Amino acid sequence: MVTVISGGTVLVGNGQRMESAHIVIKNGKIKTVATELPDVSSDQVNMIDASGKFITPGLIDVHTHLGIHEEGIGKEGHDFNETSNPTTPHVRAIDGITPKDKGFEDARKAGVTTVQVMPGSANVIGGEMAVIKTAGQTVDEMVVRHPSGMKAAFGENPKRVYGEKGKLPTTRMGIAALFREQFIQAQTYLQKIESGKEVERDLKLENLAKVLKREIPLRAHAHRADDIMTVIRLAKEFGFRYTIEHCTEGHHIANYIAENGVRVSVGPTMSSRSKVELADKGWHTLLALRDAGVSFSITTDHPVVGIEHLMTSAILAVKHGLEESLALQAITLNAAKHLGIEDRVGSIEVGKDADIVIWSGDPFDLRESVELTMINGEIVFQRN
Numbered sequence: 001m002v003t004v005i006s007g008g009t010v011l012v013g014n015g016q017r018m019e020s021a022h023i024v025i026k027n028g029k030i031k032t033v034a035t036e037l038p039d040v041s042s043d044q045v046n047m048i049d050a051s052g053k054f055i056t057p058g059l060i061d062v063h064t065h066l067g068i069h070e071e072g073i074g075k076e077g078h079d080f081n082e083t084s085n086p087t088t089p090h091v092r093a094i095d096g097i098t099p100k101d102k103g104f105e106d107a108r109k110a111g112v113t114t115v116q117v118m119p120g121s122a123n124v125i126g127g128e129m130a131v132i133k134t135a136g137q138t139v140d141e142m143v144v145r146h147p148s149g150m151k152a153a154f155g156e157n158p159k160r161v162y163g164e165k166g167k168l169p170t171t172r173m174g175i176a177a178l179f180r181e182q183f184i185q186a187q188t189y190l191q192k193i194e195s196g197k198e199v200e201r202d203l204k205l206e207n208l209a210k211v212l213k214r215e216i217p218l219r220a221h222a223h224r225a226d227d228i229m230t231v232i233r234l235a236k237e238f239g240f241r242y243t244i245e246h247c248t249e250g251h252h253i254a255n256y257i258a259e260n261g262v263r264v265s266v267g268p269t270m271s272s273r274s275k276v277e278l279a280d281k282g283w284h285t286l287l288a289l290r291d292a293g294v295s296f297s298i299t300t301d302h303p304v305v306g307i308e309h310l311m312t313s314a315i316l317a318v319k320h321g322l323e324e325s326l327a328l329q330a331i332t333l334n335a336a337k338h339l340g341i342e343d344r345v346g347s348i349e350v351g352k353d354a355d356i357v358i359w360s361g362d363p364f365d366l367r368e369s370v371e372l373t374m375i376n377g378e379i380v381f382q383r384n
Helices: 104-111 155-163 172-194 201-211 225-238 250-259 284-292 306-319 324-329 331-338
Strands: 002-011 015-026 029-034 045-050 053-055 059-064 112-117 125-133 144-152 218-222 241-244 263-266 295-299 356-359 370-375 376-384
Touching: 002 284, 059 295, 059 306, 059 331, 104 112, 104 306, 112 144, 112 306, 112 331, 112 370, 125 201, 144 201, 155 172, 155 331, 172 201, 172 225, 201 331, 218 225, 225 241, 225 331, 241 324, 250 263, 250 284, 263 284, 284 295, 295 306, 295 331, 306 324, 324 331
Parallel strands: 002 045, 002 053, 059 112, 144 218, 218 241, 241 263, 263 295
Antiparallel strands: 002 015, 015 029, 053 356, 112 125, 125 144, 356 370, 370 376
């Protein structure tokens, strides 16, 4: 079966726009994107008329707790923070994700087809994360990349959680010291293995070694400018790849972030200023990062802001001065690059997964809505 989506305005995801375009999908992949309808007469064809509608790639949220902070059931669904220890690199988000979380249905209805799910920010080192599609019966069949990074957190959250217990860390100095201690242990562990020595297997150090070997990036929760600088300092010290998550005060040091070639996710900007390190939160952060040449994504940090508001966040960014093409890329192609999966998703291009959203009109108009969401060529949501 070949599916042809025909006649809509295609926002490719890379800044390109195609009018009255035709998209051919086969075996879950995009086979053709053209302004002239290709010959598919030899195939059994499912035609979808998108005339007068807009088509975008499936949206991507790079920073969520979808399925691991389950909604609607209270504490029983809170599997995102393993607060028994401030360093838990051996835990894996994938072991706590339930596809039955209502948030996945909300995601599909809002055109969100790919998310990164990570542990929370209570711990200095929180564990491994995974990139998954938002449809499936089991999390294993939803996985795009696992592990996709190692979570770390700087600033108020680890201080508060462990300060209340009277344990290290109670200060920003303590956070950095504990982080260094763990990575120095991992360096020693890795050196012994590489020199051929027999070592007892240590899952915590084994997972940190993946970061040191640059197999996966560190993804660091950091709101304040000084915390962002600490992450950059540690990255230079240990030589790992990394992204900055939240980057709330990134506008204060945008040029320095750009000089270091760091990818960042920004958000959840729609949330309230619920703590001290969010005091300077605002849409101006995105504009400063844009002006400095920093590659950024927009995130909801679901469930801090509901996953259904990812497009709303992009719309509000445009309202405050960001170009539409950049806002869309921040939740499509740039988001895919942030996750290292741009070869599969993030734009409507030949060879990529057929993750496609059909909108009733311009997606940057809040009055318009998602009419159809497709993941891997299969319709996973269709409005009546």
